Amino acid sequence: MFNLRRLEVLRELKHRGTLAAVATAMSYSPSAVSQQLTLLESEVGAPLLERDGRRVRLTPQAEILVAHTETVLRQLDRAQAEIAASLQEITGTLRMAAFQTAMLTLVPAALTWLRDTHPAVRVEITQAEPDTALPALLARDVDLVIDETFPGHVSPARATALSHRVLREDPMRLAVRDTAVSSLSDLVERPWVMEPVGTPARQWAVSLCHEAGFEPDVAFESADMLVHARLAAGGHAVALLPDLLWCDRAPDVTLLDLASTQRRTILATVRTAAGDHPLVHTALAALRHAVEQVAATVGRHMGNDIR
Template sequence: MPVLELRRLRLLHELALRGTLAAVAEALSYSPSTISQQLGLLEKEAGVALLAPDGRRVRLTEHGRVLAAHAARALDLDEQARGELESLSPGLAPVRVAVMQTATLALLPTALALLGDRAAGLRVELVQLPPEQGLFELTARGVDLVVAEQYPGHTRAHVEGLEREVLGTDPIRLAVPPADPARALHELHERAWAMEPAGTAAREWAVQQCRAAGFEPDVRFELADLTAHARLVATGHAVAVLPDLLWAGSPAPVRLLDLPEHPAREVFVSQRVASRDRAGIVEVRRALRDAFAATNADPAA
């Protein structure tokens, strides 16, 4: 029987995760026809049908699902082997990191400065992604590390093959315009709100806080950019709930009020178990940990 080609196994793994040939092609910068051709060759190598037509799309057959599961394990073993080889060589392989916006603002400048001193030859590639998307790309091997968040009472699923390290907690406060007389959340039932897009953990958590205070928020500004939230609040157009990391140790341009029970989100870094010992990843994790520890200034000061 022909040897199964690892690069083609990855394409099958990606299809199992992303669902369509077009999505796999976009993620890996190939054409859909190339993906289809390579998966056809993988079927010949396997000697069984891996894909079946499903309308205009394709789906994995039972054989395809079995082989996709084996492909994930094969990719893990490949990554572990590369990590061991890297530990024996003088160079460091590049590390690709998905970072949520507040971590980009508050942690990366310090983390990159630390890496410049500790691992000057390490190439770090950064992409700013929402936590939900970043964690998916970590599973799909689009990135090596993810800095993400978990809100109180909204735990994120633990995915097999991924592990996480908590960097610390980040207080969440109510942000109102400087001249707004409000003193508590329940007084803001008639204000316009800025919130993150529907479907995100941050949005669900913020809405629940408003409902617990007895009202449904009037969300007029739905934006992923938290600096835009802050600007809308500072200029008197909205109120919001925002994490302290957004201010990155600088005085906030808004008035901050404590929420009931002083909630805080958990900020964590996640990687694949198979890559935990890669020297470059170890260095990036350490730099992120130290950078978070350095961001402890009170933004309300």
């Protein structure tokens, strides 16, 4: 019979790519990781790793083992959820990851609700963009991810082992200082601020400009939406800003309404097998409460500032 802990080491290598990363994640030394994999190879009776330059890759036999290990871990997720549901009190630690604007707006409201309604629940949160957070969810580093998708752009990090709950459809609006601007076509020669190359937000923004018939002049690049808003307010750049950004203040830029389809979708994503865990249900309830509260505040702050 195979040793489950050794199977988990092999699975971690599949997800993390290097022995050093596995050692860090599992609090092992690199030599201990190598030893566990060597013992597993002896149990299996076939090579599990092969050299690929300076890295290693899994053999077909190792891929078979990882697939079955994933099945076992999903069953353990379900068992954990059933045991937690059988207890009278909701307790434990929930690990979350959230992208920046959700961290600034939804997370504080959700934490307040949880503190008031479920004081025995501990929440640990890391700020991370979806393309980093979703693999971490699959690797079991976190239990829930607040992530985002943009029209026509689905992250390759998504997997059938994950399930998604829509929290909010968040309009994206053009932010400019010049009130004479009325559409994207008026911005052909303007400098832009966008998120880094390769991110879904950047891909969506560039494709939006391409659809309007021009290549955007991206003079500024930042993953921080507050930087985008500051540059737009100063008249230094055009930005595409989410409504959620105006949770705690009124806009200080002119906001132009795009088509109703130009919205990012804010999601709560969990591993499917853990979706019935009471901690997950509690976190989802907190996030739904936060969305309602924040949406009302955003509406008050934006008022008639959209055209």
